Amino acid sequence: MSAWCDRLSLNTMTTKGWTLREAVEATAAAGLPAIGVWRDRVAEAGVDEAAKIVRDNGLRVSTLCRGGFLTGLDDPGAILDDNRRAIDEAAALGTHELVMVVGGLVGRDLVGARARVAERLADLVPYAVERDVRLALEPLHPVFCAERAVISTLGQALDLATPFPAHAVGVVIDTFHVWWDPGLAESVARAGAAGRISSYQICDWLVPMAADPLVSRGMMGDGVIDFAAISALVDQAGYRGDIEVEIFNETVWATDGVAVLETMKERYRDLVWSSLQS
Amino acid sequence: MSAWCDRLSLNTMTTKGWTLREAVEATAAAGLPAIGVWRDRVAEAGVDEAAKIVRDNGLRVSTLCRGGFLTGLDDPGAILDDNRRAIDEAAALGTHELVMVVGGLVGRDLVGARARVAERLADLVPYAVERDVRLALEPLHPVFCAERAVISTLGQALDLATPFPAHAVGVVIDTFHVWWDPGLAESVARAGAAGRISSYQICDWLVPMAADPLVSRGMMGDGVIDFAAISALVDQAGYRGDIEVEIFNETVWATDGVAVLETMKERYRDLVWSSLQS
Numbered sequence: 335m336s337a338w339c340d341r342l343s344l345n346t347m348t349t350k351g352w353t354l355r356e357a358v359e360a361t362a363a364a365g366l367p368a369i370g371v372w373r374d375r376v377a378e379a380g381v382d383e384a385a386k387i388v389r390d391n392g393l394r395v396s397t398l399c400r401g402g403f404l405t406g407l408d409d410p411g412a413i414l415d416d417n418r419r420a421i422d423e424a425a426a427l428g429t430h431e432l433v434m435v436v437g438g439l440v441g442r443d444l445v446g447a448r449a450r451v452a453e454r455l456a457d458l459v460p461y462a463v464e465r466d467v468r469l470a471l472e473p474l475h476p477v478f479c480a481e482r483a484v485i486s487t488l489g490q491a492l493d494l495a496t497p498f499p500a501h502a503v504g505v506v507i508d509t510f511h512v513w514w515d516p517g518l519a520e521s522v523a524r525a526g527a528a529g530r531i532s533s534y535q536i537c538d539w540l541v542p543m544a545a546d547p548l549v550s551r552g553m554m555g556d557g558v559i560d561f562a563a564i565s566a567l568v569d570q571a572g573y574r575g576d577i578e579v580e581i582f583n584e585t586v587w588a589t590d591g592v593a594v595l596e597t598m599k600e601r602y603r604d605l606v607w608s609s610l611q612s
Numbered sequence: 613m614s615a616w617c618d619r620l621s622l623n624t625m626t627t628k629g630w631t632l633r634e635a636v637e638a639t640a641a642a643g644l645p646a647i648g649v650w651r652d653r654v655a656e657a658g659v660d661e662a663a664k665i666v667r668d669n670g671l672r673v674s675t676l677c678r679g680g681f682l683t684g685l686d687d688p689g690a691i692l693d694d695n696r697r698a699i700d701e702a703a704a705l706g707t708h709e710l711v712m713v714v715g716g717l718v719g720r721d722l723v724g725a726r727a728r729v730a731e732r733l734a735d736l737v738p739y740a741v742e743r744d745v746r747l748a749l750e751p752l753h754p755v756f757c758a759e760r761a762v763i764s765t766l767g768q769a770l771d772l773a774t775p776f777p778a779h780a781v782g783v784v785i786d787t788f789h790v791w792w793d794p795g796l797a798e799s800v801a802r803a804g805a806a807g808r809i810s811s812y813q814i815c816d817w818l819v820p821m822a823a824d825p826l827v828s829r830g831m832m833g834d835g836v837i838d839f840a841a842i843s844a845l846v847d848q849a850g851y852r853g854d855i856e857v858e859i860f861n862e863t864v865w866a867t868d869g870v871a872v873l874e875t876m877k878e879r880y881r882d883l884v885w886s887s888l889q890s
Contacts, residue, residue: 442838444791477755479792480819480836490794513722514757516768541758545823558758560720 338607339599343368343396345535345580346375348598349591354379355387356591362391364595370397370533370578371427373420381426388427395429396576397470397506397533404454405437405447405484417458425465431532432462433470433506438481447484452494459502470532471495472506475514477547488512488521495530504532507568508580510539510551513559519567526571534568536561536606537581544584551582553594554601565609577606616885617877621646621674623813623858624653626876627869632657633665634869640669642873648675648811648856649705651698659704666705673707674854675748675784675811682732683715683725683762695736703743709810710740711748711784716759725762730772733781741780748810749773750784753792755825766790766799773808782810785846786858788817788829791837797845804849812846814839814884815859822862829860832879843887855884 344361346354346369354375361369369388376384376398388395401420406413424432436451455469462469471491474483485491488505495503505525512518525531538557544550554561579598586594622639624632624647632653639647647666654662654676666673679698684691702710714729733747740747749769752761763769766783773781783803790796803809816835822828832839857876864872 439836442836444838445841448794475754476792477753477821477825480817485794486792487794493794514754514764516726516763516765516771539758543755543825547755547821547825558717558720560722563723 338603339365340367341575341577342366342599342602343370343576343578344595344598345370345399345578346372347399348579348581348586349594350587352591354384358387358391358393360591360595362393364592364599366393366599368394368396368576368578370399370535370576370580371395372399373423376423376427381423385427394576395427396578397431397433398424398427398429399580400433400435400472401469402434402483403437404451405440407440410454414454414457418461421458421462421465421467424467430466430468431470431504432467433472433533435472435474436483436485438479438484444479444484451484455494455498455503459498463499463502468501468504468532470504470506472508473511475511475547487515487517488525489517492521492524492528492530495528500529504530506533506535507531508535508537509559509561509564510537513539513564518564522567522571526568526573531568531571531573531575533575533578534573535578535580536602537579549582549584551580553581553583553586553597554579554605561605562609565606569610577602616881617643618645619853619855620644620877620880621648621854621856622873622876623648623677623856624650625677626857626859626864627872628865630869632662636665636669636671638869638873640671642870642877644671644877646672646674646854646856648677648813648854648858649673650677651701654701654705659701663704663706672854673705674856675709675711676702676705676707677858678711678713678750679747680712680761681715682729683718685718688732692732692735695732696739699736699740699743699745702745708744708746709748709782710745711750711811713750713752714761714763716757716762722757722762729762733772733776737776737780741777746779746782746810748782748784750786751789753789753825765793765795766803767795770799770802770806770808773806778807782808784811784813785809786813786815787837787839787842788815791817791842796842800845800849804846804851809846809849809851809853811853811856812851813856813858814880815857827860827862829858831859831861831864831875832857832883839883840887843884847888855880
């Protein structure tokens, strides 16, 4: 493994067509040290087998994606149960970071949805702490506020995290979701100072957008995001963890996974790694 | 004119198929006091004739839409000239408020684009003040940051406005663009306290979104925005000006304009006016 890619992690969503084993083996073969795993891949393999596959290939799991969807009004017990299972899976996979996409609106009550996020987060924290898993709140781009996440800025995620210890609740910095934020520099510094940066995820914002914003994430360099600027902020904030490439994109998904891995390594080296001082 | 609609304004974009004369006459016939005018309608009629049409029908012009697109690198002189023409048109139409959509990224330099907005705003302010026209900065939803406006939050718009007198630079509060903002209540109060609310524009956020977010604006009540909550904030902030319905939507555009006007009156009465204390 070259030193320049010793923090680079493949998120399984980037190579969506691969099983967990295929993704893990290709990641190891490409000389990367880590993988970010979605729960669908864990479910396919079974959690014990998934952990074994990762371990046998000498990788670490940078994050488990994802828990969350905390805003629903129906059956809060089921919501909490599912999140406890996600916490258990993260522990079994040996990752400290469980990415939380907190869920969207129910009806038109944004204030209520945000209040339920805070309440249910408080319900889950003790369970997570016992298993040494951190709940990593991911602010999503405001285009997803209605349907997917009522946390829209890094500052808002940090406000929600503040009542809890830094080892219990963290935040995810995903370039696609935060690049536009006029308060980004301040919030990244604040997240770093608080020791709460759980993950740095990268992909580009394409112009024009795809018709479905969810799959408008692009390979670094194919869109408008200034990776040097944002990576420098995250670096200066003291983050030294893995950097995950997570791309939802039909064209990327239609491309051979090995080629995707090679491209993401090159782009990472040229656009991200070169901006890291550490 | 019923008292409950004495602040309701039709933005010409809502009835896109109409000429200015058609829109003005229908607005007056519907008992509304005001119209928000886009420059394409002014250009078609000629500015003097446009002013006469509005005056002859006893309406006021709530805003002129729009100046802006200040971020370009080519030919800054042409950018400023076009904005000076927009200021002249606003003055000729007798409106105090020129809505400014400030423009998107050039390349990947968000910091530079924002700096050019601030610089060119400073260039334009004296010209606008001489003509008693206010430059009304409109934060656009972050989904438009790359292509249309590098001002994404009301707080950011207020920061940009702060160096200038309140009669020179204001802000637009458009429900579609700001509803998701976790800092909205604070920013609306701040805008009101500073005397900088130039316009309150309303339309809904549809779920699912249209493939082109630009035309995903819906009739109030057809989406997820809590108009009672936001209208109450704007009201409590002391805004007593016109409330403009501005909808970009293919279905609305395909509907008979008179029917659109009737629907928007009903929805305004039920969802917005009922939340105004003033």
